[in-house]
Amino acid sequence: MKVVKFGGSSVASASQLKQVTDILESDTDRRIVVVSAPGKRSDDDEKVTDLLIQIGESVENGKKDEKAYEKVLNRFREIIEELALPEETFTTIKERIDDGITMIEHKEPNGLDALKACGEDGTAIILSAFLTSRQHTASYVHPQEAGIFLKDEPGGALVLDESFDHLYELRKRDGVLVIPGFFGYTKEGKLITFSRGGSDITGSIVAAGVKADLYENFTDVDSVYCVNPSIVENPKEMKYLTYREMRELSYAGFSVFHDEALIPAFKKRIPVCIKNTNNPEAPGTMIVADRKDTDGDVVGIASDDGFITIYVSKYLMNREIGFGRRLLQILEDEGVSFEHAPSGIDDMSVILRETALSKEKEDIVLKRIKDELEVDTVEVERDMAMIMIVGEGMNQRVGVASKATQAFKNANVNLEMINQGSSEVSMMFGIHADGIEKAVRELYKVYFT
Amino acid sequence: MKVVKFGGSSVASASQLKQVTDILESDTDRRIVVVSAPGKRSDDDEKVTDLLIQIGESVENGKKDEKAYEKVLNRFREIIEELALPEETFTTIKERIDDGITMIEHKEPNGLDALKACGEDGTAIILSAFLTSRQHTASYVHPQEAGIFLKDEPGGALVLDESFDHLYELRKRDGVLVIPGFFGYTKEGKLITFSRGGSDITGSIVAAGVKADLYENFTDVDSVYCVNPSIVENPKEMKYLTYREMRELSYAGFSVFHDEALIPAFKKRIPVCIKNTNNPEAPGTMIVADRKDTDGDVVGIASDDGFITIYVSKYLMNREIGFGRRLLQILEDEGVSFEHAPSGIDDMSVILRETALSKEKEDIVLKRIKDELEVDTVEVERDMAMIMIVGEGMNQRVGVASKATQAFKNANVNLEMINQGSSEVSMMFGIHADGIEKAVRELYKVYFT
Known part of the structure; x- marks a missing residue:
């Protein structure tokens, strides 16, 4: 059936x-x-x-x-x-x-x-x-x-x-x-x-x-493209994708399939096929639990703008047990959902979607961070974008990050953030939104041409 | 005086x-x-x-x-x-x-x-x-x-x-x-x-x-070397360093100056000079608030082993407001201090020092994560190492990450984690401990020779 x-x-x-x-x-x-x-x-x-x-x-x-x-x-x-x-x-x-x-x-x-x-x-x-x-x-x-x-x-x-x-x-x-x-x-x-x-x-x-x-x-569309076709002309089609790959791509701007639509299918391991109503003979893109050729290659590049970064620094932050938890607690208290929270020794950044933080909320959150956490600095940066490269097995393959960062360099786009290691199938890069197109084109070049 | x-x-x-x-x-x-x-x-x-x-x-x-x-x-x-x-x-x-x-x-x-x-x-x-x-x-x-x-x-x-x-x-x-x-x-x-x-x-x-x-x-020693001299022979000496650079280097294994010793001097802006008792005429290494030549170059490479990663995955994690906070709360409840907590869409990793997590604590923490957060998977990886490259202004310079990741590729060392963006003066890489020496040598090559 x-x-x-x-x-x-x-x-x-x-x-x-x-x-x-x-x-x-x-x-x-x-x-x-x-x-x-x-x-x-x-x-x-x-x-x-x-x-x-x-x-x-x-x-x-x-x-x-x-x-x-x-x-x-x-x-x-x-x-x-x-x-x-x-x-x-x-x-x-x-x-x-x-x-x-x-x-x-x-x-x-x-x-x-x-x-x-x-x-x-x-x-x-x-x-x-x-x-x-x-x-x-x-x-x-x-x-x-x-x-x-x-x-x-x-x-x-x-x-x-x-x-x-x-x-x-x-x-x-x-x-x-x-x-x-x-x-x-x-x-x-x-x-x-x-x-x-x-x-x-x-x-x-x-x-x-x-x-x-x-x-x-x-x-x-005949199939899912490996990159947004409004940025790269005639991009490569994807024949097979895993659930995880598709979910990560959807998260960062792939609109061909709803971000959360995959979950029920995933949970019951139902394969999904994306096909074209006006070309039903084309094989389409299959989304499955496992892909045979998971050799660590990048299968897709996604990009999305509309992100904000809250940057916080405080001396001896890493000595303070509970600092990160208390920062996230403030966001939770205020009903603000965050995306990532990378931390250094005496610094922590929180990355959110602009839609998650109204101007009023921003004022409240910043005030609470200053007052309750007694931080040295807290700054907000807007107009950030996330670019994601996705592929099963990439976390086990030497040189994936090297290719990617080379592409950003070629595009002359500064990397504000790299998030690698939390996910097994993706690597995420934070940049200023005005660099999206240049960066995505260079990434496409290094991985697909 | x-x-x-x-x-x-x-x-x-x-x-x-x-x-x-x-x-x-x-x-x-x-x-x-x-x-x-x-x-x-x-x-x-x-x-x-x-x-x-x-x-x-x-x-x-x-x-x-x-x-x-x-x-x-x-x-x-x-x-x-x-x-x-x-x-x-x-x-x-x-x-x-x-x-x-x-x-x-x-x-x-x-x-x-x-x-x-x-x-x-x-x-x-x-x-x-x-x-x-x-x-x-x-x-x-x-x-x-x-x-x-x-x-x-x-x-x-x-x-x-x-x-x-x-x-x-x-x-x-x-x-x-x-x-x-x-x-x-x-x-x-x-x-x-x-x-x-x-x-x-x-x-x-x-x-x-x-x-x-x-x-x-x-x-x-006559001065602080830019890299551990037991890994790289006759490494470059550092003439000037900022407080922040020194603190980040100390954190990840530079033992020439105590990690926390810098804080009081930093707070009162007292310049610090590291000198050699047996060669007091040598100028030594000055640690100051500002360095003139902060052009984004890497000034030092530090490395330290003895880290653990706790990897957690759960579908729709990013929909669950408070997930990250609750995970960190468990660690705090158990008195376990963590270093970093990078997160993906449906994944989160917590990086800690091995000394922070005894075997008994590990069992308690993992059980609580499983039971209270109802995660899909939780895994622990030991024998991890952190490598840090440090330099004021590097977060604003295109191509720093590209050089670094190229070095890891040259060393044939897989990057388990990249943490960039939280700190303005450093970039951190997580690898398996057995790759430290190879990686540090290649990093030294790309930045200093």
């Missing part, structure tokens, strides 16, 4: 949905389908989810954005007409959108989440109807019915373990099952969504739950 | 003490002298402090080591006779040694510290007597009289701030003042010693207290 997930561009239009159906028909193992909301049909098009958010926010502000509302309805109406589906398909979708809007008007909790989820939900309703119209046994399965239970966490929704048992029951059902991605329910029956791109997570959870042989993630 | 400190080999014999006196006479600014215990006169000689420890432990075990006792007395007797000092000089020293032994026999707290301190004390008594016999105004000043007050901390004795005010009073006194190094007193009047080599600390505290123009630290 295969679980197949189609991304926004793969379900953006009737013709794309026909292509999706062809893909499903070409392999009867493709039994469960998870779908995103309709994405862009061209570069200047709008994503349905963006429109839904626009509507939701306008309703919150007391004046519904009728233009956006009509656009969403038209997107669905067009697809439904082109696929020659019964009028009730449209009515169902419209009702759910209207319900979401009403919830927001009545200031019900999670009204916005309910409205945002209508994009994926609409796609699922349409696809199941279309499959049925093509004489397949197919059904729409609501995430609550499927048993996707989540808990609301500060960092985003997390799946509850019991979901996997519920999902396993889906194996008993006949035909093709179509599940909308991106959302689930709390035990109290509240709809909650994952972060953007969360349909990848739904797909992974479902694949893990039904113990699929393969989780196919259809998107709009 | 200069404060001058003479190390063990500089006061090992009568002829060395004459040389010390010549040095004092050649510069009347040298007003305060801090001395160590008599060290080795030749490679197969014994240090007086080692003998005193032997005696102390034998007394603790119920049977005084008479042989060691005689050896110590003979060392002092020989020096006193050769310098033609009055018999009472010897009597005073012997009395203090016997007092220390009696304290241990009576199981008085700090008896062993009192006995250990007799080496430095004896040297100070002898040197002040010898200066007096040469018609100088000179006096022995007991650390308690000088006002060197310490507090007992888990990591070793720390000086109390009020000591500096007491010491400043010494400026009012005439002639040359001779102070034994290595020990001070608690506010309750208990004698406590610094860690081994602690006379450097006494000298630095005194220099800071009297606000000396210079703190001269006489030892048995």
Whole structure:
């Protein structure tokens, strides 16, 4: 049994949905389908989810954005007409959108989440109807019915373990099952969504739950590139990747697959294949537990900006048992999540995402560090970027760091931070954000050309 | 006014003490002298402090080591006779040694510290007597009289701030003042010693207290070498170093100057000069607040073994606010001091000194990490070494890391850890201890030849 997930561009239009159906028909193992909301049909098009958010926010502000509302309805109406589906398909979708809007008007909790989820939900309703119209046994399965239970966490929704048992029951059902991605329910029956791109997570959870042989993630690229193609032209494609490699790459800017989507698949050891809806014959990129050729080569280069460094120095810091712990305690008290905390003898740096530290929080945190830890200096540096090179076995291979640092030198980019040794499969470099492109190009040169 | 400190080999014999006196006479600014215990006169000689420890432990075990006792007395007797000092000089020293032994026999707290301190004390008594016999105004000043007050901390004795005010009073006194190094007193009047080599600390505290123009630290080398001369033959000498550079080098194995000795001098901005007792005309190595030629070059390479790594991995670690803090809390609860804690996305390593983690503690710590943090894996790696390259401004210079990592590659030594970015003046590399010599030699090649 295969679980197949189609991304926004793969379900953006009737013709794309026909292509999706062809893909499903070409392999009867493709039994469960998870779908995103309709994405862009061209570069200047709008994503349905963006429109839904626009509507939701306008309703919150007391004046519904009728233009956006009509656009969403038209997107669905067009697809439904082109696929020659019964009028009730449209009515169902419209009702759910209207319900979401009403919830927001009545200031019900999670009204916005309910409205945002209508994009994926609409796609699922349409696809199941279309499959049925093509004489397949197919059904729409609501995430609550499927048993996707989540808990609301500060960092985003997390799946509850019991979901996997519920999902396993889906194996008993006949035909093709179509599940909308991106959302689930709390035990109290509240709809909650994952972060953007969360349909990848739904797909992974479902694949893990039904113990699929393969989780196919259809998107709009033939495979995952080893580096951001907007920085390096025609970069090398990756054929095989391990879960760990993919997770590290996703963390530092690889958006082709959702950062956390890998976890459920990883935990149940379900192989993942990233494929192209418009070129389904291409082998794609396989993400697996083990890769045969893990010879320490770098398989990918990721880069991400938007980082901040807090630098603290204090004489005899290394004599003070508990200093590092107390610094991290301050961050925790203030609800500030940090990424790394490398330390020297009398110095310590904390690296965070800019999104984790508002200006107000920054003032509070710095004051507390000064007052409570009696440090000699505390400084904040903004506009930092992280570049990550990733490859299984690289921590056991002599010379990997040497190549990388040579590339930074060639790019004339100063290394503000090197973090190597904590991870077995990656090496991380901190630089000023303006050096990203130069550095990534030089890294690509030394590792891939 | 200069404060001058003479190390063990500089006061090992009568002829060395004459040389010390010549040095004092050649510069009347040298007003305060801090001395160590008599060290080795030749490679197969014994240090007086080692003998005193032997005696102390034998007394603790119920049977005084008479042989060691005689050896110590003979060392002092020989020096006193050769310098033609009055018999009472010897009597005073012997009395203090016997007092220390009696304290241990009576199981008085700090008896062993009192006995250990007799080496430095004896040297100070002898040197002040010898200066007096040469018609100088000179006096022995007991650390308690000088006002060197310490507090007992888990990591070793720390000086109390009020000591500096007491010491400043010494400026009012005439002639040359001779102070034994290595020990001070608690506010309750208990004698406590610094860690081994602690006379450097006494000298630095005194220099800071009297606000000396210079703190001269006489030892048995012409200057500080940029790398361990037992690994690289005839290495380059360092003329100028900053406090920060010296402190980082000392931390990772440079034994020429005590790791913590620099702090008092640093705090009061007293320049330090490392000189050779047997070649006092050589300029030595100056340790100062600022160095003119801080152009990002590496000035020294230090290396030290005896490190352990605890590696922890857990999926979604970076989503768990407080994970790092809780890991460090466990170490703190168990009284385990750590050196560094680099972290990845789902991994974290803690690097500690082997001395900080006994086998029993290791079992407790690992169990707590497993049980309380619910990690996926926790592993311990022993026989790790740290190599540090040091130089002001290196964090702002492109290509420093590239040279270093090239050297490790040339040495065919795998980098287990790179820690760069936390310190502005150093870069630290973790390797397996068996690679130290190869790596240091290659680093020396790339930076100094």
